[in-house]
Amino acid sequence: MDSYAVIGNPIGHSQSPQIHAAFARQLGHSIDYSRLLAPIDGFEASVERFIEAGGRGMSVTVPFKEIAYERCNQLSSYAQSAQAVNALKFEQGRWVGHNTDGLGLVADLIAQGIKLSGINVLILGAGGAAKGILLPLLESGIGGIDICNRTHDKAVQLSNSTPPNYLVRAVSMTELTESYDLIINSTSASLQGINLPIPSSVVSPSSCCYDLMYSSEETPFNQWARELGVTKRFDGLGMLVHQAAFAYEFWRGVKPDALSVMEKLRS
Numbered sequence: 619m620d621s622y623a624v625i626g627n628p629i630g631h632s633q634s635p636q637i638h639a640a641f642a643r644q645l646g647h648s649i650d651y652s653r654l655l656a657p658i659d660g661f662e663a664s665v666e667r668f669i670e671a672g673g674r675g676m677s678v679t680v681p682f683k684e685i686a687y688e689r690c691n692q693l694s695s696y697a698q699s700a701q702a703v704n705a706l707k708f709e710q711g712r713w714v715g716h717n718t719d720g721l722g723l724v725a726d727l728i729a730q731g732i733k734l735s736g737i738n739v740l741i742l743g744a745g746g747a748a749k750g751i752l753l754p755l756l757e758s759g760i761g762g763i764d765i766c767n768r769t770h771d772k773a774v775q776l777s778n779s780t781p782p783n784y785l786v787r788a789v790s791m792t793e794l795t796e797s798y799d800l801i802i803n804s805t806s807a808s809l810q811g812i813n814l815p816i817p818s819s820v821v822s823p824s825s826c827c828y829d830l831m832y833s834s835e836e837t838p839f840n841q842w843a844r845e846l847g848v849t850k851r852f853d854g855l856g857m858l859v860h861q862a863a864f865a866y867e868f869w870r871g872v873k874p875d876a877l878s879v880m881e882k883l884r885s
């Protein structure tokens with residue numbers, strides 16, 4: 619039986635085993651998918667042991683996405699752009715790295731009926747999560763991206779790292795005067811239960827607000843959006859399931875249907 623795992627620290631909360639088991643059932647595949655807790659300083663050794671035991675591929679989560687990127691022998695363009703790897707496959711002992719986070723976000727937006735062509739996008743935050751979604755968003759046909767971050771220099775660096783043919787700007791909080799079609803919260807503020815000090819003028823009732831975080835409770839960012847009358851509000855659960863479907867395809871060459879699995883997880 620082909621063997622896969624999600625590796626992270628902590629890992630107990632990961633929903634990946636459930637999601638991948640559902641994909642395998644859907645496709646009639648017989649796979650084993652487990653959780654692997656690696657010591658903070660023992661990522662590579664844990665992966666090597668998994669490979670020796672016959673492991674075929676892995677999902678990589680916090681805090682190992684960047685170390686996985688550094689270690690790979692081969693990288694997809696999405697992993698290169700994100701400078702992080704969330705899906706690994708092993709081919710004759712070689713580590714092949716991919717990043718499906720941004721692909722998952724775009725797939726979820728499309729599945730939710732959000733029109734992407736020509737829209738203006740605001741990304742809040744300029745950390746690893748923002749870096750991971752930039753290339754797929756830019757390739758999706760959106761008009762342009764403004765990046766706003768508490769530490770402005772990081773937004774400048776990130777905007778400068780994108781290919782020159784795309785419209786990406788770093789904007790400071792005080793420059794946030796226009797409204798956006800899509801506002802994405804990539805900061806970890808929601809995890810801390812904190813609301814960001816952004817002006818309400820960035821949203822209009824027709825805007826879409828997307829929090830990359832998900833939880834059983836409404837996130838502070840989505841609560842803020844609801845209070846401003848935004849009806850199109852999403853958390854990161856859809857992105858989680860869609861990014862997993864892309865990882866499954868990366869490993870096994872066939873893409874499962876994410877929507878039916880997402881409905882089950884929501885209920």
Ligand code: ATR
Nearest residue numbers: 743744745746747748767768769772805806807812
């Ligand atoms: P991740 O990989 O989850 O993106 P990260 O790389 O540490 O984690 O980035 C966290 C992001 O959330 C950063 O953009 C950070 O802003 P700074 O660059 O100024 O640190 C942002 N962030 C975290 N807590 C925040 C808060 N309370 N208010 C505003 N931004 C916050």
